[in-house]
Amino acid sequence: MADILRRHVLLLTVAAVLFSTVPVSNSIPFIVLHGLGDKCSGGVSDYATLLSNLSGSPGSCLEIGHGGHGARDSWFMPLTLQAKLACNIVKNMTELSQGYNIVAESQGNMVARGLIEFCDDAPPVINYVSLGGPHAGVAAPPNKWCHAGPFCAIANFFLKIGVYNDFVQDHIAPSGFVKIPDEKTKYLEHSKYLPKLNNERPDQRNSTFKDRFASLHNLVLVMFLNDTILVPRETSWFGFIVDGGVDTIAVAQLTALYIEDWIGLKALDDAGKVKFVSVPGDHLMIGFDDTVKYVVPYLK
Numbered sequence: 001m002a003d004i005l006r007r008h009v010l011l012l013t014v015a016a017v018l019f020s021t022v023p024v025s026n027s028i029p030f031i032v033l034h035g036l037g038d039k040c041s042g043g044v045s046d047y048a049t050l051l052s053n054l055s056g057s058p059g060s061c062l063e064i065g066h067g068g069h070g071a072r073d074s075w076f077m078p079l080t081l082q083a084k085l086a087c088n089i090v091k092n093m094t095e096l097s098q099g100y101n102i103v104a105e106s107q108g109n110m111v112a113r114g115l116i117e118f119c120d121d122a123p124p125v126i127n128y129v130s131l132g133g134p135h136a137g138v139a140a141p142p143n144k145w146c147h148a149g150p151f152c153a154i155a156n157f158f159l160k161i162g163v164y165n166d167f168v169q170d171h172i173a174p175s176g177f178v179k180i181p182d183e184k185t186k187y188l189e190h191s192k193y194l195p196k197l198n199n200e201r202p203d204q205r206n207s208t209f210k211d212r213f214a215s216l217h218n219l220v221l222v223m224f225l226n227d228t229i230l231v232p233r234e235t236s237w238f239g240f241i242v243d244g245g246v247d248t249i250a251v252a253q254l255t256a257l258y259i260e261d262w263i264g265l266k267a268l269d270d271a272g273k274v275k276f277v278s279v280p281g282d283h284l285m286i287g288f289d290d291t292v293k294y295v296v297p298y299l300k
């Protein structure tokens with residue numbers, strides 16, 4: 001899992017040296033949020049440096065959790081807390097106080113959107129580039145795709161209790177965005193993260209979350225065409241399996257979230273601010289050319 005998450009960056013570092021430039025100090029800064037089981041050393045930090053080199057904007061990887069334990073905390077700290085800690089860190093970074101851009105990988109997108117929607121008195125997020133984000137949820141819990149490593153084994157052990165069990169929701173981060181298609185009622189009642197993030201509960205919709213999300217200048221949603229981790233891969237575009245269906249995939253524009261505009265996605269799209277991008281490759285395997293084309297322009 002972690003290997004998959006990091007491999008893409010290796011491809012990039014070689015090319016990076018050829019394209020490096022000196023960052024300019026008055027451009028908008030950015031942060032990079034890593035995914036599940038990852039951390040801010042090695043791959044993701046190199047990717048942040050690469051983006052900084054290519055865009056000329058200052059930026060760095062923000063570690064999930066209390067710092068230094070991203071690999072563990074991204075697994076076992078509930079997303080609500082991951083987002084809250086990231087919110088405190090961001091508010092503390094004076095260089096971001098005039099606004100900033102976000103690039104997020106996989107589960108890091110749940111934290112990114114927490115920063116955008118939930119973080120009170122925070123600097124504004126201007127552009128948001130999402131790489132393989134499980135925005136509409138995933139239909140298959142981690143035990144379907146996570147097979148190696150100690151954290152994976154621990155998580156899978158607890159997931160046997162049931163993904164919507166309170167203890168699991170409080171201790172296994174990815175359970176916060178698992179949406180089993182035929183357990184929608186359980187999901188809405190017991191999932192502690194995604195229903196709130198997506199304003200999915202009819203009686204609890206918060207227009208502040210929507211206003212904040214709709215105030216983005218650009219939303220770039222990158223889907224990996226050969227994504228074997230996210231089911232369905234269209235979740236990266238806010239698409240999800242239609243009610244009652246198993247093989248039928250909804251495009252974002254056919255979901256109630258979009259049509260009734262629960263979080264401002266439609267408003268953004270109508271304003272031409274959403275880029276639905278698809279790239280070849282498995283989960284997070286973005287190539288150098290696609291990085292230059294779809295990520296770097298939004299950091300300049």
Ligand SMILES: *[C@@H]1O[C@H](CO)[C@@H](O)[C@H](O)[C@H]1NC(C)=O
Pocket residue numbers: 013016017020021046047049050053
């Ligand atoms: C970024 O640029 C610096 C300075 O030119 C260079 O030393 C470094 O290798 C580059 N790193 C990446 C990942 O692009």
Ligand SMILES: *[C@@H]1O[C@H](CO)[C@@H](O)[C@H](O)[C@H]1NC(C)=O
Pocket residue numbers: 088089092
């Ligand atoms: C914020 O910055 C202060 C001073 O640098 C530091 O003591 C504090 O731990 C920081 N808080 C967070 C949440 O990073």
Ligand SMILES: *[C@@H]1O[C@H](CO)[C@@H](O)[C@H](O)[C@H]1NC(C)=O
Pocket residue numbers: 118120206207208209
């Ligand atoms: C909606 O969210 C905002 C921002 O976090 C909060 O201040 C407000 O109390 C919430 N409104 C409701 C009705 O929960």
Ligand SMILES: *[C@@H]1O[C@H](CO)[C@@H](O)[C@H](O)[C@H]1NC(C)=O
Pocket residue numbers: 226280281282
């Ligand atoms: C995508 O997956 C298919 C089937 O597994 C494979 O044939 C194809 O080469 C893959 N393409 C990329 C770009 O990874």
